[in-house]
Amino acid sequence: xxxxxxxxxxxxxxxxxxxxxxxxxxxxxxxxxxxxxxxxxxxxxxxxxxxxxxxxxxxxxxxxxxxxxxxxxxxxxxxxxxxxxxxxxxxxxxxxxxxxxxxxxxxxxxxxxxxxxxxxxxxxxxxxxxxxxxxxxxxxxxxxxxxxxxxxxxxxxxxxxxxxxxxxxxxxxxxxxxxxxxxxxxxxxxxxxxxxxxxxxxxxxxxxxxxxxxxxxxxxxxxxxxxxxxxxxxxxxxxxxxxxxxxxxxxxxxxxxxxxxxxxxxx
Numbered sequence: 001x002x003x004x005x006x007x008x009x010x011x012x013x014x015x016x017x018x019x020x021x022x023x024x025x026x027x028x029x030x031x032x033x034x035x036x037x038x039x040x041x042x043x044x045x046x047x048x049x050x051x052x053x054x055x056x057x058x059x060x061x062x063x064x065x066x067x068x069x070x071x072x073x074x075x076x077x078x079x080x081x082x083x084x085x086x087x088x089x090x091x092x093x094x095x096x097x098x099x100x101x102x103x104x105x106x107x108x109x110x111x112x113x114x115x116x117x118x119x120x121x122x123x124x125x126x127x128x129x130x131x132x133x134x135x136x137x138x139x140x141x142x143x144x145x146x147x148x149x150x151x152x153x154x155x156x157x158x159x160x161x162x163x164x165x166x167x168x169x170x171x172x173x174x175x176x177x178x179x180x181x182x183x184x185x186x187x188x189x190x191x192x193x194x195x196x197x198x199x200x201x202x203x204x205x206x207x208x209x210x211x212x213x214x215x216x217x218x219x220x221x222x223x224x225x226x227x228x229x230x231x232x233x234x235x236x237x238x239x240x241x242x243x244x245x246x247x248x249x250x251x252x253x254x255x256x257x258x259x260x261x262x263x264x265x266x267x
Contacts, residue, residue: 012074159186168192213256218249221257221264229261241266 003013018031034051056064071080080086100109105119115125128134136142158172168187175181185192196204215234222228239251246263247255257264 170194215254218247218264224259224262224264226261228259231259232267233257233259233264235264238266243267 001013001015003010020029020031022029036051054065054068071086072078103109107119108116109119110117115123117123160170162169168185168189171184171186173182173184183194185194198204213232213234215236217237218235221233221235234254234256235247235249236254237249237251238253238255238257239248241247241251241253241255244265244267247257247266256267258267259265
């Protein structure tokens with residue numbers, strides 16, 4: 001079909017239209033069925049072997065096809081059933097489901113409402129939910145950032161839950177220039193502890209850094225009881241402290257203190 005440059009009044013131009021109408025039960029219905037004939041030893045195309053090829057003449061440099069395949073309503077209404085699929089297969093084996101490795105995507109290589117895959121493989125989604133395990137693997141590193149941007153002091157870049165029955169969670173918050181990266185806890189419990197638990201005889205190390213301990217006055221120290229036993233803190237107002245003796249406040253000495261399960265003692 002050719003529509004000349006002086007033609008007027010054209011609403012549509014179709015190279016071919018295939019109409020299907022059934023008034024009785026039919027086992028298979030297909031608008032277009034492409035079947036490869038021959039024998040098992042016949043060779044495939046050496047440069048291209050495809051059931052459908054969509055191209056353009058060399059002179060067509062700008063007015064190319066906008067869509068390779070369109071599922072629309074030009075001839076009445078959307079043609080796919082609400083219970084159907086845009087693409088469907090039966091049993092078979094292939095190397096790649098959809099191969100876009102030779103394609104340059106200016107924006108997204110895959111896009112749907114709320115989910116897209118960028119031209120370099122970046123996945124953008126408001127959430128990722130898995131019915132079983134979700135494994136993230138990378139050759140070098142896995143980067144998390146809030147809203148696809150740089151780490152912020154006001155938002156958690158990564159929030160970790162442990163399952164549907166878990167009420168407390170851990171989060172990691174990025175830091176801008178001059179601010180720390182924060183690892184914290186949240187949840188429905190009033191007090192949520194953070195436990196770093198190595199395996200076996202493994203240890204927890206903080207290398208190439210100073211370690212800061214929260215400072216208190218003696219009066220503001222948390223209660224020392226069995227639940228706090230073996231915890232450490234620092235007080236800034238110890239009075240005449242004696243090693244391993246119960247610490248007293250209202251002084252001017254900064255010193256580490258240790259909870260023995262009953263009292264905070266000077267160390």
